[in-house]
Amino acid sequence: MDSFQDFKLSKQLHYAIEDLGFTTPTEIQAQSFSPVMSGKDLVGIAQTGTGKTFAYMLPLINGLKFSKQIDPRILVIVPTRELVIQVVDEIEKFGKYSSIRVKGVYGGVNINQHKALVMEGADIIVATPGRLYDLLLSRALKPKHIKKLVIDEVDIMLDLGFRFQLTNILELLPAQRQNIMFSATMTDDVEEFITAFFKAPTTISVAVSGTPLDNITQYAYNLPNFHTKINLLKDLLVDTETYTKTLIFVPNKKSADLVYELLYDFFTSEVAVIHSNKTQNYRIRSIEDFNDNKTRILVTTDIMARGLDLENISHVINVDTPRFPENYMHRIGRTGRAEAQGTSILFSTPAEQGFKENIETLMDHTIELLETPETLEISKLLTWEEQPKIIERDNPHTIVEEEKGESFHEKSEKNSKTNQGGSYKRIIKQKYKKARTRGDKTYNKLNKNKGKKPF
DNA sequence: AAAAAAT
Known part of the structure; x- marks a missing residue:
């Protein structure tokens, strides 16, 4: 796929892509489009700067039917607060004609503020693990409609201190879901994680180091x-x-x-x-x-x-x-x-x-x-x-x-x-x-x- | 080995 025109996307998304001035998909965007669209689990090995957010979000948003329901349907977990802010910002940019509701939650902010935010309703929640777990436990955030899960920078997320939070969260999510993950490197930990939580994933690997x-x-x-x-x-x-x-x-x-x-x-x-x-x-x-x-x-x-x-x-x-x-x-x-x-x-x-x-x-x-x-x-x-x-x-x-x-x-x-x-x-x-x-x-x-x- | 992430 040499052009975004080749992607079977809604008019709203095509307009947004045009607004952003994108014409040619990056390698990871081209490769992950079909697997994400098909609903299969996806493992992406990719360095940053390869257009990851766009790669998974485009097909996910495209498959999202308009709804006013409060409970989110897509969950994105990233390792730092700053990344939450950035990813929310990116999603808002290309979802702007699609009436997508996206909310970001992370620590260091009054939790009641985030509870109120989540109660307003969202299609997509972007979060750091700690705050997300809190919101799930307090039932402010209800996971039952989350059918798409994205975990970014998985190799970091499996470091001690992060990994228990992550596995605790995964246990609270519906078993029937599409898992998408990205990692810069494929370590033994990452492989173990994939075997434990992923079902016959498509693996794509781009941007070999160098x-x-x-x-x-x-x-x-x-x-x-x-x-x-x-x-x-x-x-x-x-x-x-x-x-x-x-x-x-x-x-x-x-x-x-x-x-x-x-x-x-x-x-x-x-x-x-x-x-x-x-x-x-x-x-x-x-x-x-x-x-x-x-x-x-x-x-x-x-x-x-x-x-x-x-x-x-x-x-x-x-x-x-x-x-x-x-x-x-x-x-x-x-x-x-x-x-x-x-x-x-x-x-x-x-x-x-x-x-x-x-x-x-x-x-x-x-x-x-x-x-x-x-x-x-x-x-x-x-x-x-x-x-x-x-x-x-x-x-x-x-x-x-x-x-x-x-x-x-x-x-x-x-x-x-x-x-x-x-x-x-x-x-x-x-x-x-x-x-x-x-x-x-x-x-x-x-x-x-x-x-x-x-x- | 240190960083980050919940209060």
Whole structure:
């Protein structure tokens, strides 16, 4: 099938496709159309950026008869809240002439709000596992008409912590249903899962590793330690002409806060941060500001690594070298999307060389190694105690809105001054209080993470 | 190994 015209779809869907300017289906869209239409179980092995949502949703929506019933008929489960928001947005776009009612539910939002939302009625529910399970248990969401189930990023969903939630949910769904799943990789866990829950599935596999990376230019630097990585990061990001929109991946939440802090000294409100300990409002704001070009640099954990469609990312910088090569593939896949050209940069310490080799083996491609600039300041290795303390800041643009008159810089100045005089205990106390008043969860874990090294 | 996901 070379054109969407060849798909037997309703007029409404054809209009929507035309509006979106799509003419040629991607490989996965062409391949999954017939199996999904026929009602058979489907297993799709596909990297992100291959048009997955469109691939399963088009035939599913097409088969949906108009109804006003409250209980949903299609359920989509994805691993992060941000993906819920994105998938809902996509479905609304191509379902706009088909009177499709789609609702997204996820944690971090008052559950009564979601109960009310669900009671309004929906054809399609998109959800993260935890909130979905809550809604099912409380009977706010009734599963009996769910005949189509889509699970995205299954390999992640089978990680410990996710998998019990997922299997609990599956037990509550009607046995007679069509199962559709997508996974970037086929692991033993995924295979086991398929045998347990799928009935004679059609398996399609597209985008063998290597091929979707044609429009991403990859570079690497070998650097002695973390602080030298930060120095190089600063030296690179100064070039605002080149680094127009840069996503910076770090290995964990603690280093996300730290790298944000270190970059903030140089780039102030050009930089933002996101990770799962931030409140939902903060997370949404960070992404919105980045999408709207209010910030140029976004520091993130792997929360942003998968599936998200961010516009015009010029660079992806990996401050750490992921020890699992798939993570690298997911991360750099945030750039070079939909024909665009992108650049990725990988930082590796001597200890991380082995991880880099694994990545190169998987891709069957050697990442071009760039010379360390002679002007680069090589840091001595600081101990954890010598690391700069993290000052928790609000999202800059949120502050500007909320604090009338007082600018973000004035406020942060004030904060750092008040913090300098006080005893450690008092500072912690202040931080807890501030964290509570603005609902930031990071400092709830302050003591738990104390002394834990980011690298 | 760390991330995310429920309060």
